[in-house]
Amino acid sequence: MSERTILPNVDDRETGPFFAAAAEGRLVYRGCLDCGRGLQPPTAHCPHCGGWNTDWKTASGAGWLFSWTTVVRQIHPDFPAPYTLVVVELDEQPDVRLLGRLDGEPELALGMAMEVWFERLGPDGPTLPQWKPAIEIPEGTR
Template sequence: MTIHPLFPNVTDRETHEFFEAAAEGRLVFRACNACDHALHPPTAHCPYCGAWDTAWRDAEGTGKLHAWTTVTHQIHPAFPAPYTLVVVELDDAPEVRLIGHMDGAPPLVADMPMEVWFQALPNGPTLPQWRPAA
């Protein structure tokens, strides 16, 4: 039996540049050039000030652990349990929280410093993932 992993839609008009940057080893977020508010999920229109002047900005690639859960019951063959899903709040845009996948059940604590790394999926996109900062 062939196991096909699940891939995100990397051609979406609102998020394709996020995945293009990840393929280059860069973490980005969208922000409003008029009011400087980070926009997540990313949109071309700022719901805070109403401007249509938004752009992708490079992030440092660091953050703090906001939340996590460890999955102990396998629900898809491409994701053997246990694995941990993390939500990381970016240091340079705290309103942006990104999700990542970690193998196993690592010892994590709230507000733990995290750093991004990039996982190139076989025959698929490159995804930003997270690990405890060194």
């Protein structure tokens, strides 16, 4: 992929630790230490219980395909079409859903197992967690 012109703000106080972890090859999410809920988008305050006792938790990098859409008309030079946007729900925290991008129009199915990989955007750019279909899991084991 060529150098992108649209990049995330990796210095934001709410999401900076997410991108810092991704640069280290780790997937994290913000969670409430009081009620146990995941916080997406990540915030220091829990909207579920009202608490401020939140922190970053390490995720396994496994999830399942919650939704997807394929973009067939190019809308920006950084993103040549076709590409598919996926929404993946984390296995260990079902209320956290993360977005990713796959090139082309892959064969996907609702609920299929997904795994994280990390895309570096240029030599000095940020790293983004992305998703791809995981190795087939036998029917009935989910």
